[in-house]
Amino acid sequence: MEFFTVNDIKKAFTNGEVREEILKGINISLKKGEITALVGASGSGKSTLLTIAAGLQPASEGQILFEGKNINAMNQEQIRKIRANKFGFVFQFAHLVPFLTVEEQLILMLDVSETKLTKQEQKREVNRILKLVGMDHRKKAYPSSLSGGEKQRVAFARAIIHKPMVLFADEPTASLDSKKSKEMMTLIRELTKTLNITTLMVTHDEEMLSYVDHIIKMSDGLILQTDESTAVHQVIS
Known part of the structure; x- marks a missing residue:
């Protein structure tokens, strides 16, 4: 079922007398339990689209419809509540709080x-989620003692601890080596399916x-092509 749609989204910036169009009328629909990837060259508009869909910045025109409501027309407090309660975020770097343990990172998210x-x-709940991502044995550890892959697993756990409906992932494997990247994507895919999350990612x-x-596939603020993928990877032991 499609419950998150992007309708004719445009984004433009004005620099002096010059108007630059970043997005030129984007339309996409996202479904529960599925991962949609935005790809394209640097400057194609994919990260801008992700941040607009996530309510992190407004569009110049168009609608972001989530559960029938237009996020682009909401005030900041309404958007904040949706981001805090129904959206999850994973970025290229984990951005963990250095003075909090793994367990405390997730408890903070539950409080927020x-x-x-x-x-x-x-x-x-923290123990349950950390077990899902294979980090329950490190719950008392601080970020400084974690590897890059472990930090991303904790960041992912933090992103899903409050049971979000939509997960936004911006280059979630860019800081990892090939093996850890595959492990991370296996984790994202499995939990997207298991928890019936809608995932939108840039890679x-x-x-x-x-x-x-x-x-x-995006280029110059437009969608060039939409393809079905063949996601056949299994759990990496």
Whole structure:
């Protein structure tokens, strides 16, 4: 079922008397339990599209429809609540809080998202999610003691701890080596399916495209092509 749609989104910046169009009328639909990848050369508009869809910046024109409501027409407090409670975010770098343990990183996210769990319930949920991402044995560790791959797993756990409906991932494997990238994409794919999340991601790495369901190729602010992927990878042991 399509419950997240981007309708005729345009984005333009004005620099003095020069108007630069970044997005020129984008239309996409996202489905539950599927991963859609935005690909294209640098400057094609894919990261701008991702941030607009996520409510991190407004579009100049068009609609971002989530559960029938236009995010692009909401005020900042309405958007903040949606981001905190129904969206999850994973970026190229983990951006973990250096003075918090792995467990505390996730508890902080639960507090921000207003999930209204008791402290005991929070700890049980943290343990459950850390086990899903293979990091339950490191819950008392600080970020400085984690490898790059472990940090990204924690960042992913933090992104899904509050049970978001949509996950936005901007180059989630760019800081990882090939093996860790494949492990990360296997994790994203499996939990997208298991938790029935809608995932929109940006990537430059063509090897990662075999893990997604749909590929949207962008160039110069336009969609060139939309392809079905053949996601056939299994769990990496």
